[in-house]
Amino acid sequence: MLFLLFLVNALLSWSLGLEFPKRDEYHPELIARGTSDPCCKSCGPIAKVLGECPLATSDIFCGCKQWVCSAPTCQACISNVNFNTSFAQVPGPLLEIFWAMCQCQDECRDVAEAVFSPKPCAGGTDEICVTTTLVKDGPKCYKCLKKTDEWFASYFGIFIEQAKDFLKTKKSAVPGISPM
Numbered sequence: 412m413l414f415l416l417f418l419v420n421a422l423l424s425w426s427l428g429l430e431f432p433k434r435d436e437y438h439p440e441l442i443a444r445g446t447s448d449p450c451c452k453s454c455g456p457i458a459k460v461l462g463e464c465p466l467a468t469s470d471i472f473c474g475c476k477q478w479v480c481s482a483p484t485c486q487a488c489i490s491n492v493n494f495n496t497s498f499a500q501v502p503g504p505l506l507e508i509f510w511a512m513c514q515c516q517d518e519c520r521d522v523a524e525a526v527f528s529p530k531p532c533a534g535g536t537d538e539i540c541v542t543t544t545l546v547k548d549g550p551k552c553y554k555c556l557k558k559t560d561e562w563f564a565s566y567f568g569i570f571i572e573q574a575k576d577f578l579k580t581k582k583s584a585v586p587g588i589s590p591m
Contacts, residue, residue, distance in 0.1 A: 454485035454498035475513035482510040511563045515555035521548040545574035
């Protein structure tokens with residue numbers, strides 16, 4: 412019976428000159444469209460800076476002007492959409508860290524390079540190098556950060572104290588990190 416219906420349909424279509432669309436033809440009405448990222452407008456300048464300023468740049472503060480202008484609205488968008496955005500790949504605190512450090516470039520350059528640049532501390536992976544830099548250069552950075560972003564400065568101050576303890580004991584204050 413099913414075959415008979417198919418045959419009648421095919422004969423009618425052929426006799427009336429109807430053409431069925433081929434499977435591989437493009438039909439925009441059938442293609443599902445993805446939704447746009449809700450934070451594209453707010454975070455787009457940050458994404459552009461990250462794309463244009465490679466990690467190996469000679470200037471760790473490349474793109475700071477755009478970062479300072481865009482990071483607060485980007486972070487607000489990420490929070491407003493409950494981290495349901497492709498821009499949530501950039502950890503939220505990183506936006507604030509760079510926002511604050513960009514406003515204290517002279518005072519925080521050595522710390523920023525130790526944590527984020529390939530040199531001198533291998534992108535922050537050389538614990539002795541990073542902690543030594545935090546102890547040596549962290550206080551002057553902290554002093555500026557306190558004027559710029561008191562909240563971030565308060566937890567940056569904890570990093571400095573933890574770095575001092577780490578250099579003395581070779582044990583991390585962070586649970587789960589093995590002693591040296």
